[in-house]
Amino acid sequence: MATVKHESAEYVGNCELIAEVGAGGMAVVYRAVQQPLGRSVAVKRLRPDLSRDPDLVQRFRREALSVANVQHENIVSIFDFLADESRGEYAMILEYVEGIDLHELLDRCGRLPWDVAAIIGLKIASALEYAHYRKIVHRDIKPSNVMISLKGEVKLTDFGIAKDMTFDDMTRTGMAIGTPSYMSPEQVVGARLDFKSDLFSFGILLYQMLSGEKPFVEDERSTVLEKIRDEACPPLRKKAPTVPRSLARIVERCLEKRAEDRWQVTAHLRQALEQVVARHVHINYSGRLVAFLCHRGIIDADEAAHFVETSVLDDAEMQRVDAGGPPTPPLWPLLAGFAAVGLVIFLWIAVLHAGLLGPPEPAQSPLVTDTREAGFLKVVVDPWAHVYVDGAYVDTTPFARALPLTEGEHRILLKNDYLGEEEYRVRIRKGEESTLNVSLRE
Template identity: 40%
Template sequence: MTLSERYQVHERIGEGGMALVYRATDLRLSRSVAIKMLRPQFANDPEFVARFEQEARAAAGLTHPHIASVFDTGEDGEKHYIVMELLHPFTLKDLIARNPNGRLAPDEAARIAGQIASALALAHQKGVVHRDIKPQNILFTDDGLVKVTDFGIARALAAASGTATGTILGSPHYISPEQASGQPAGPASDLYSLGVVLYEMLSGKPPYAGETPIAIAVQHLRSSPAPLASLVPGLPPQLLRVVEKATARDPAQRFASAEQFRQALAGAPVPDDLAQTTVMPALAGAVPAVSEVDHEPDPEPYRRQPPRRRLTPGMLVLLGLLVGLAAVVGTVVSLRHEPEAPEENPAVEISPAKPIQAPNLIGQDVDAARAWVEQDFASRQLIPPQVVESERRDGSAAANQILEQTPAPGTTMDEGGIIRVVVCTGRIPTKVPELTGLTIDRAKTLLQESGLMLGNVSHAHSETYVADIVMSQSAAAESEVPEGTAVDLEVSLGPRDTAPAVPTP
C-alpha cells in the first residue's frame, strides 16, 4: 500500500488504542519512517481529525534529540496518518521489567529522567504540554538515547471524547492530582508524572496500585506513596529529594520548571520549599483548600462579620477529609463523564457501574491491549477495565502475548472492573548439549534437562559407532536455541553385516 504516492507501507510494527503503527519507506527521501494510521472510529470523526492534525503540527515543531520527530501529516482517502521517526518498539516499561533486579540502577534512572526532563523543557518553552508522560511513551534509539513520543495525543483524544474541564483522560498510575480532580493539565502536571516514572524506575513499580482506575487515581489526591528509602535502602539522598519534590501534590511546590528538574538530577541543590502539610485544592464549588481557609483574609463583603475562629488541628484534619471526599466524588463523576450537578442542587449521586461485555484480548500484545482498552472505553464514555497481568512461560506464543483472560471474552462484567490476563514470557535461549557419542537414552535425558525436545530420529549403519550411539545432531553443541526447540538425531545401527564367503566345492 502506498499513501499519497509517497509512503510505501510495509509490515505493522505496533498498535495503540488510537492508531496502528507501520514501518514504511519515504519514497521521496529514500528513508525508513514510521506511519501512525488512525483507527476508523477516530478517522471518521472530523472534529478529532482536525484536533489530531493540529496537535501533530505542534509536535512537529519540537526539534530535540530526546523527542521523537514528527515529519509529516496527511490523508489518503479515508486514511489519516502521521509520519514519524522510526524507532524500535522497546519502551522504558520493557527496560524496567527486563532488568534482573526489576528496577534500574540509580545512575541509569537519573540519566533517563534527565533526558526526559530536557525534552519537556523544550516542549514547555514552546507551549506544548504532553499530558500523558508514562514509561510506555518513552522509547530508545539504538544508542540508548531517550525518545519521548506522543506529544499532544492526550489533548486530541480529550477533544474527540467531548471532554472539558472536569474530565480525566490519562493513565491512572501516572496522572497528576490536578488532572485526577478534573482540572486542566499544565507543565507542572508533566513534572509530577515524570516524578512518578522516576519512582517506578528506582523501585520497580508505580507508587500506587488499585483494583480499578478510579481507585488508583484517587490515591494521587489523598495518599502518600511508600517512602523510596524503605523500599530500596541505600538510594542517594539527592534522588530521594528529587522524587519527593517532583511528586508534591500541590503543583506550586514542585520544581519550577523541567530545566530545574533536570539540573537537580544532575546534582544541583533541590529547592527546599515543600510544605509540611499539603492539601490539594478542591474542585470548583467544593470546600476550599486548608491553606486558603487558614491564611487568606476575609473577602471584602464579609468584613463586618464577627472574626472567624482560627482552625484547630482537629478541625484541620476534618476539613482535609472533607476536601478528600469532594475530590473523590469529583474524580468518580469525571471518570464516568457524567454532567456536572446544577448549581441549585450541589449534591452528587454516584450511579452504579454499568454492565459491559468483556473485550477479547486473547492473542494481543499486552501493552497494546491495555492501551486499546483505555482509549476505546474512554471514547464510548465508559470507565475502562483494569488489565492485571501474570506471566507464564509458553513456547507456543510470542513474548508479551496474552494467552488467557478472566472473565472470558463476551462475559458480562461491571465497567471499571478487572480483567486478569496470563501473558507469555516467550521462550528463553538455552544451550544445546553435546550429544554425539552418547547413547540414545542418555541423549534424550540431556535434551529434557536442557529444556529441549527430541525431534526426528533416523538410523544408519556405521563402521565407527556401535549400535544405539548418536552419530550426529541437527543443532550444533554449545549453540543457543529457543527453549522447546526440537533437535533431530542420527543414531547408529552398528556396522553392516557381511555374509561369510561360501567355499567352492
C-alpha cells in the first residue's frame, strides 16, 4: 500500500481521502471515496510515528481481524486491510456511517427519551451478543464508539483494544485498559476480563442515556475508579422517575459489582431489553430513532420522510417527549377511578332502596395476639395495595409494622384499585421476620 497524491487529491490504496473525521491515540480516521465503485468508506490509518512499533502494528492488525470476524448489522464492517511494511503504512477500509455518534448526541440532548435509549441499548446488546459468541470482548464500550446513522441504524465501532479470546492477550496482568468512566471493577484492578466486563460498561452507557448523567463521577472524596470499584451508583429511577422499573432492573443487574451477579449470558440481556421495547414501542425501531433525530434537528423533515411516515413525524406527543418533556400520564387510571366511584354510588343507592344496608360481618383476623408464638411478615408494595391475609383484610400499605402470623404457609392477596391484584404464598417461621417486596407497576 502506498499513500499517493494525484494533483490535489490524496489516496490510500484506491480510496480518495475527503476529510478527517476523527483521531485517536493510535490512528486517524478519514471519510473517503473508494474508486472505481464511488462508494463512501472510512479509512482508519495508523499514525506514521507509531508504525515502527511492532506491538502497536500487531494490535492494529488484530483489530482488523476482530472486526472481520464479527460481521453483524450492528457492528461497523471492514472491507479491506492495507499494509506496506517498507513504508510503514497500515490502514483499514471500513464501512462509513453517515450520522452522529452517541457522545455528540448526549452532548446535544442530555438524557434521551427512555424508549429511544432502550432501542439504542437493544441494538448495542445485539452487537455484543454476537461479538461475545465469537469470543471477542470489546473492552471499550462508551458513547463515542456508538454511531447512529441518519437511517436509524446503530453501529458499534472501534475494536482497537478488543480482546480476542482465541489469541494470546497482549495486555499484561495488572494493567488497567479502557476509558476510566466506563471501566468495569475488573478493569479497574487489572484483573483478567471476560464478556461480563462489557456488560458493566454497557450498564454505565445505558444509565447515562436514561438519566443524562454518568453513574460514577469523581468528587473530593473519591476518584471515578474508586467509585466504580467500591461504591453503589445512585438508583436510576431517582434520577429518571419515568423509566419503567423493568428497564431500571436491567441496568441495575448490569452494574452489579461482582461479575457473577450480572447477566450470565449476553443473549439474556438482549432478550430482556427486547421484551421491554416490544411492550412499549409500536413502530419500526429504526423509524423511532429517525423521528427522534428529526425532532432534535439533527436531520430535516424531508430527509426523515424517506424512512418514516409523516404521521409519525407529526405526532404531537412524540414531539413533546423528544423535546425533553415528560410523557403524558395515561388516562385509563382516571377513567377507571370515575367508573369505580360511579359503581359504588349506584350500589349504595340500590342497597338503601332494598333496605339491605347493614354492618358487614367482620372477617376473623388472621393476626396473632400472642406474638411469642408468631413469625412476622413485613409487606412493602409500590405504589400501594390493600393487604389480605388468608382472605381477611388487614391493612393498606404503606404501614410500618410487621404482621404477626402463625407459623406455616399463608396466602397474601394485594389489591390495587387501578393496577389489579396479585397473590403470593409465603411461609412464616416462628420468631423470624420475612419481607414481601412487590411492584404492581412497570
